[in-house]
Amino acid sequence: MFFVYTSYMTEPSITQINIPADFIDLGMGNPDFDLLPLDLLHQAADRYFLSGDPRSLQYGMEQGDGYFRRALSDFLTEAYGTDVDPDLLFVTTGVSSALDLICTLFTRPGDSIFVEEPSYFLALRIFADHDLRIVSIPMDDDGICVDVLEEKFAKFRPKFVYIIPTFQNPSGRTLSQARREEIVAWAQRENILVVADEVYHFLAYTQTPPEPFAAFTRDADQVISVNSFSKILAPGLRLGWIQAHSKVIDRLAGCGLLESGGGMNPYTSALVRGLVESGGLKENISHLCGEYAGRLNAMEAALSRYLPTAKYTLPQGGFFFWVHLPGVDATELRRKTREYKVDLRQGALFSSRMEMRDYVRLSFCFYGPMAIEEGVKRLGDCLADY
Numbered sequence: 099m100f101f102v103y104t105s106y107m108t109e110p111s112i113t114q115i116n117i118p119a120d121f122i123d124l125g126m127g128n129p130d131f132d133l134l135p136l137d138l139l140h141q142a143a144d145r146y147f148l149s150g151d152p153r154s155l156q157y158g159m160e161q162g163d164g165y166f167r168r169a170l171s172d173f174l175t176e177a178y179g180t181d182v183d184p185d186l187l188f189v190t191t192g193v194s195s196a197l198d199l200i201c202t203l204f205t206r207p208g209d210s211i212f213v214e215e216p217s218y219f220l221a222l223r224i225f226a227d228h229d230l231r232i233v234s235i236p237m238d239d240d241g242i243c244v245d246v247l248e249e250k251f252a253k254f255r256p257k258f259v260y261i262i263p264t265f266q267n268p269s270g271r272t273l274s275q276a277r278r279e280e281i282v283a284w285a286q287r288e289n290i291l292v293v294a295d296e297v298y299h300f301l302a303y304t305q306t307p308p309e310p311f312a313a314f315t316r317d318a319d320q321v322i323s324v325n326s327f328s329k330i331l332a333p334g335l336r337l338g339w340i341q342a343h344s345k346v347i348d349r350l351a352g353c354g355l356l357e358s359g360g361g362m363n364p365y366t367s368a369l370v371r372g373l374v375e376s377g378g379l380k381e382n383i384s385h386l387c388g389e390y391a392g393r394l395n396a397m398e399a400a401l402s403r404y405l406p407t408a409k410y411t412l413p414q415g416g417f418f419f420w421v422h423l424p425g426v427d428a429t430e431l432r433r434k435t436r437e438y439k440v441d442l443r444q445g446a447l448f449s450s451r452m453e454m455r456d457y458v459r460l461s462f463c464f465y466g467p468m469a470i471e472e473g474v475k476r477l478g479d480c481l482a483d484y
């Protein structure tokens with residue numbers, strides 16, 4: 099079924115999405131409405147209500163529903179190929195809230211943190227809400243430059259390093275296995291937290307990513323892996339998890355927020371538990387990977403046809419093309435693309451220094467191949483006129 103979300107534009111808003119009907123927003127990093135698994139969730143909800151168990155409607159255990167964590171740990175053990183202990187998982191309402199909680203518990207206003215340059219712009223907003231001083235560290239094709247991390251450490255003494263190691267938002271890059279190991283060794287040496295946002299880890303199309311940071315958490319109490327169901331099931335569930343050493347889990351589970359409100363999202367956890375146990379999550383990820391791989395190919399074909407001067411590294415997974423348009427000010431370009439009824443995200447958004455001005459982030463997650471081609475064509479027309 100094709101869901102025509104634009105026809106609801108004059109009705110009260112339900113989603114963050116607000117795109118005029120004749121527009122193609124290639125900047126949109128949300129999943130397509132058509133890829134949201136309504137049927138799987140319907141079946142899971144039926145199973146949940148038939149169980150007649152009211153406990154998930156009670157204040158939940160602080161660390162998160164134990165049955166759900168057990169189902170999730172089985173899934174992760176198979177997916178990562180390494181044992182995941184349910185006692186080392188902590189249920190969250192998604193990566194955004196996990197980052198917010200980590201900032202609350204591990205930082206004070208004015209502290210420094212390190213982020214990749216470029217980085218996920220909305221994480222930068224969360225860090226700004228906590229009045230943190232954001233210090234950016236450059237990346238190359240293998241991910242964040244570890245030598246610069248080490249070099250800047252003495253000066254800034256950051257409270258943590260925030261990285262998106264796999265199919266990064268926005269650059270699509272993946273941190274090499276060697277650098278992952280170097281970062282963990284460095285973090286242990288200097289006793290600094292590494293917050294690894296692994297939200298795209300399972301969306302791998304043409305490359306199997308290296309080991310997740312989650313795999314280091316059993317031995318390294320400096321590593322926190324944050325992850326989410328937003329990209330592999332549905333963002334509206336507001337459900338995610340942290341995998342970390344028992345010392346970190348105890349700190350998280352013991353905070354005032356949870357003592358008062360109980361564990362996060364017990365009702366949704368109970369519902370999604372059935373879906374994970376029945377193999378529905380695995381099935382959905384495999385469906386998404388097939389779908390997104392086709393969209394990635396469509397975007398690549400359209401870029402080579404309509405934007406032959408664009409420079410980019412072909413993403414192997416995730417949602418994004420990080421496109422270099424030498425000599426183009428993407429903030430200015432974005433004003434003009436609107437005349438062509440197409441949108442993008444300008445590179446400067448992802449820079450804590452307002453750099454990356456001649457880059458744009460294009461997403462292939464929100465539209466099917468035909469709209470992707472049409473959007474890139476409009477972008478090409480606009481650039482020809484720039």
Ligand SMILES: Cc1ncc(COP(=O)(O)O)c(C=O)c1O
Pocket residue numbers: 127191192193194195218262267295297325326327328333337338
């Ligand atoms: C790197 C990254 N982290 C986190 C999020 C948001 O995650 P959640 O929906 O779990 O809060 C996004 C969404 O675009 C993202 O790209």
